[in-house]
Amino acid sequence: MDEDTTIVDAAVGSEAVIADGAGLTQCELLCFIQGKSSVMAFDDLLEVCSSFYTTKEVEKARSLVSGFLPDRRLAKHKGSEKERVRKTMTDLIKLCLDPSVKLPAFCVLDISRLPPVGVEHVDVSLMLQEISSLRQEVRAMAELRAEIDSIKSTLQSLVEKRDTVLQDVLAPVARQNLNYNVEYPSLNTNAYPNSQDMFSNAEVPYAIHAASLKDDGIKERPNQPKRRIPPVVGRSTANKCVSSVQTLRTVDVFVSRLNPYTNAAELKDCVDCVKDDLPLSEVVCTKLRSKYAHLYVSYHVAITVNAGLFAKAIDKFMCPDVWPSGVLVRRYFKPKNGERAS
Numbered sequence: 001m002d003e004d005t006t007i008v009d010a011a012v013g014s015e016a017v018i019a020d021g022a023g024l025t026q027c028e029l030l031c032f033i034q035g036k037s038s039v040m041a042f043d044d045l046l047e048v049c050s051s052f053y054t055t056k057e058v059e060k061a062r063s064l065v066s067g068f069l070p071d072r073r074l075a076k077h078k079g080s081e082k083e084r085v086r087k088t089m090t091d092l093i094k095l096c097l098d099p100s101v102k103l104p105a106f107c108v109l110d111i112s113r114l115p116p117v118g119v120e121h122v123d124v125s126l127m128l129q130e131i132s133s134l135r136q137e138v139r140a141m142a143e144l145r146a147e148i149d150s151i152k153s154t155l156q157s158l159v160e161k162r163d164t165v166l167q168d169v170l171a172p173v174a175r176q177n178l179n180y181n182v183e184y185p186s187l188n189t190n191a192y193p194n195s196q197d198m199f200s201n202a203e204v205p206y207a208i209h210a211a212s213l214k215d216d217g218i219k220e221r222p223n224q225p226k227r228r229i230p231p232v233v234g235r236s237t238a239n240k241c242v243s244s245v246q247t248l249r250t251v252d253v254f255v256s257r258l259n260p261y262t263n264a265a266e267l268k269d270c271v272d273c274v275k276d277d278l279p280l281s282e283v284v285c286t287k288l289r290s291k292y293a294h295l296y297v298s299y300h301v302a303i304t305v306n307a308g309l310f311a312k313a314i315d316k317f318m319c320p321d322v323w324p325s326g327v328l329v330r331r332y333f334k335p336k337n338g339e340r341a342s
Helices: 002-012 028-036 042-052 055-068 081-097 124-177 193-198 206-215 264-275 307-317
Strands: 248-258 282-288 297-306 328-331
Touching (some): 028 081, 042 081, 055 081, 248 307, 264 282, 264 297, 297 307
Antiparallel strands (some): 248 297, 282 297
16 A cells, blocks of 8 residues: 555655545546646646546546536537547646636546656756745845844834933933922812811812812803894885895796696786786796696796795795686796706
8 A cells, every 4th residue: 555655646746645535536637637737837737638548537527627616617629539638638727727716635546547757747947946936035034034133223222312312301300390399279168168068178179179169059151152143134214325236036936737728928917917916027937848738738937026025925926816726836946957948
């Protein structure tokens, strides 16, 4: 058994194993690819596998990999037998080299189905490149370690210099403060009986004294918002020394359920009847698109009045008793999407 294991290790590599229990999948072809893909060039590995393994073994390996990768489809290639084997082997080797594909470890039962690969098939230049890169990484780590030691020594010298400067600056101030004896005046506790009962000593800390003020009923003044004086609007008719500018506002009204043959002039006459004695500056009637134009028509009526009569105008034009029976009237709000009435 030891001799067989030595043969497998020599033929397949460090990742080749003999099936000895659960958790391993038997496939000599995939085991050989997994073991040799890291030490052999792609073309050499493809040439060895395509010439050594039969079509049946290659197809069995393809079906086995398809079972482990249900989300990835391995196509069945067409053409001659040699072309099919070569294309399928190319797909299998690419899957084994893809780091994002997770395949199980494959094992060997029949050692005779492992190609007798010698040193001439191993990519020695790849191994030399890996050794060279490892040497470069070790040298870089040594240089990085030297830089870290230099930074540590610099920081240590800066910390020591800072401590020396602080000591030179703060030492005279500390010695000067020791010469002062500050005495704070004591608070009079006679005016606050609660504090006098609790403390017999005449000198009471300010924090305790403030707490006793709260116990006596003194409350903190809450933060009140700043009072704003509202503006006034003149209403005198006797003072005519100056005049104000005339301010106009528009009352937008939506009028619907009108006869399809109603025109803007007729609707304007209706508005003149509705307004009664309310003075109007301008009335504009704009026809709107109706869903059922053959059944009814809708209008947007823009009524311009003085700003002081705006509230009265809304009450007047939104009263149901002044409009004809069956006509639907409500406030009109212009669409936000910028669409214009037809």
